[in-house]
Amino acid sequence: MAGAAIETKGLVKVFGENRAVDGVDLTVEPGTVFGLLGPNGAGKTTTIRMLATLLKIDGGSATVLGHDVTAEPDAVRGRVSMTGQYASVDEDLTGTENLVMLARLLGFDREGARARAAELLEAFGLSDAADRQIKNYSGGMRRRIDIAASIVIAPDLIFLDEPTTGLDPRSRNQVWNVVRALVADGTTVLLTTQYLDEADQLADRIAVIDHGRVIAEGTSSELKASVGAGALHVRVADPDQAAEAERMLTEALAVEVTRESDGISLSARADDPSRVAGALTELSGAGIEVTEFSLGQPSLDEVFLALTGHVAEGEDPEAGDLELEEVR
């Protein structure tokens, strides 16, 4: 396939008064993972649903694997798979029944469908749950059967809408491994996520979406670089020395230092690593015991804040909580 796997120009979707997607331009290269990052209601799901031919586009254009989504929806459907935000499998049916049904719908004969279902269940570690109804699956198992359902016929491109929302870290890692295996196999992946570390971990390129618009696009490092500085985090042993440490760091780094609510953790912007080393030496010279320190690139949280002027939290308070947990 020459050209981009996905190309959109000025993509628009309007729901009543609300311009859910408001002129989105995207180019996704074949065989890469592209991450759409943004809070709830940013327009990620709407974008992905238009590209998967589930929603009519109201403006602009979109081609997927060289086919226009409006003019040739069936050609697109033949080569992509969609894994929705909520399990897009039949909860009343068992794992095997779901996969056999989908394989039959894709043209496998009875025997072929059974064999393919068994192969997928095995590969996704679900053989033991093969004959259980999906409604008795755990969250992680659900996501896996859902992704298995998307690759009954290995697609050229797969849409994953918030593949790890609500999963525990272990299940999330398993989904990440599946995504990596898909890419290793040559599949193009477009995923949406509210988790900044997820985009960081998986995506070759990231588009940050807010209020239906792409506000930044690039690799994870490019996005971080565009925001600039990294951050220094220091924790002192003795709370009584925190104020002194704060004063010394402020002086040594010549930036504002914030003390966290625990009273012993300090954070500061750190543009110049050599200055940081000097500041830490000064602390130990003054007899202030440091129990922990770290110097990092800015997190994508900070990137989001810098780009949008507001923190990356959705309207859904639950999602916000989850995100705090994720980032720790």
Next chain:
Amino acid sequence: MTATMPDPTDEAAGVLDDEKLKAALGNRTRPDRPGPVAASLTFGWRAMLKIKHVPEQLFDVTMFPIMFTLLFTYLFGGALAGSPSEYIQLLAPGILVQTVVFITMYAGMGLNNDIKKGVFDRFRSMPIWRPAPMVGLLLGDAVRFVLASIVVLVLSLIIGFRPEGGPLGVIAGIALTIVFAFSISWIWTLLGLVMRTPEAVLNTAMTVLFPVIFASNIFVDPDTMPGWLQSVVDLNPITHLTTAVRGLMGTGAETSDLIWVFASSAVLIAIFAPLTMRRYSRL
């Protein structure tokens, strides 16, 4: 990453096998797409599996017909036809029509539930014949229609129904009822796609079905009704269906009634099937 660390105590979470995953992904079998019939039958199979897993949903196709048949026969039979055993001759084909036509509305509810659960997104994003999920749903319903018909019939036979048309006449009557039920179901599939909740679908369907079913000749002879109501009853396709079924199960149906039933079935499908499909592709 420590994701592949197997945790033997966590059986339910399962373990991903990278090698098997690679093999499964590498399996690039691409069979030919199935035709409309094969795709619809697969969805019909899905409906059967749902009945197998959630047998409670058969409650309304078994208990309701039993209740209605007994209630009407013994409560009104004496007053309306002289005796319950005489009334059941008239009522049995009618209550069959009523029962089957009533349960058509669950098609809309089922569809509405599917959409809310997200499984329809997957079907819609697959390269299959577009009406297949709906047709399959209705094929599954046909099984429920047959079950309900058998329940009504057996109960009616027990309490004294003696169809002169014999087994063939009875089967023809049931078949005709199911043809009409399949056609009217498209109204509810449309509602199922348009409305927000399964409850709303049910309420709307009830509001439509109640007057349509009762303003017919199912329960009483229209001769006793006021003139204006008689004209309404005469125009009601349910009346013609009931008359035709009585005829088929009795001494023979009038061609004009059969034409009425087939024509109204065709009109229902011609209007509501395309509307359903239009709405489906625009969800």
